[in-house]
Amino acid sequence: MTKATTIKGGKFRVLIGDDATPIGYSAPCGFTQRSITLNKGLNEVNVPDCDDPDKVDWLGRDATSLSMTIAGEGVLAAESVETWLDAFDSIDSIPVKVEWEFPAKTITWTGAMHLESVEAGAANAGRATLNVSMQSDGEMVRTVTPVTP
Template sequence: MAKPTTMKGGQVRVLIGNDEDPIVYAAPCGFTERSVTLSKNLEEVVIPDCDDPDAVDWVGRDASSLSMAISGEGVMAEQSVETWLDAWENPNSVPVKVEWGFPNKTITWTGLMHVESIEATGANGQRVRKSISMQSDGEMARVVTPNA
């Protein structure tokens, strides 16, 4: 049986872009966990049986939209706290790049996202942890690149 080719958690990267031209992306320091959720919104329609109107109808589903959400946790790093705060305070979405780095290829999404929330949690004598949530704002364009 062939074993799957997998990636480690550090190869799921979230990079925030600046307002330069061209945009320069950097991964803010401090994430120890990150989650990327790809969603498809569906609209339902009941499809009747034309030959037997008394039969129980089946539900048909049509795709209506796609969305990406990112959540991440880690330590509140001084090196990146202002990057996150600037993105959260910005009334506009910010450029974001998301990478899944497999050994043989990298899948990259690029687009705009809103920093929806930042949560800082700390207990006496322990390091402050952060939780960040982001939501896509329009298309996140996907590109697959073979690794050399």
């Protein structure tokens, strides 16, 4: 049996871009968990059976849109709090890069996203936490880069 090739959480990165040319990307400090969701919008249509109009229709689906959502959570880190607050205050979307670094290849999505929400919380005697959610603003371009020996 062949084992799956997996990656650790540190090889799953969410990076925020700066205003420089070219854009420089860095991972904000504090995330302990991150996730991306790839969404496909669909329209549904009933497809009738031409030979038996009384037969129950099957649904046909047509793709109408693609989007990406990023969610992250962790500690409220002084090193990145201004990055998150500046992104939230911005009327414009921000440059974002997502990387999945496997041993033989790296999959990267690059594009613009809006910081949709920032949620901070704290419990007595516990660490302050931060949750963020971002939504794509246009195409997130996917590239696959093989590792060269």
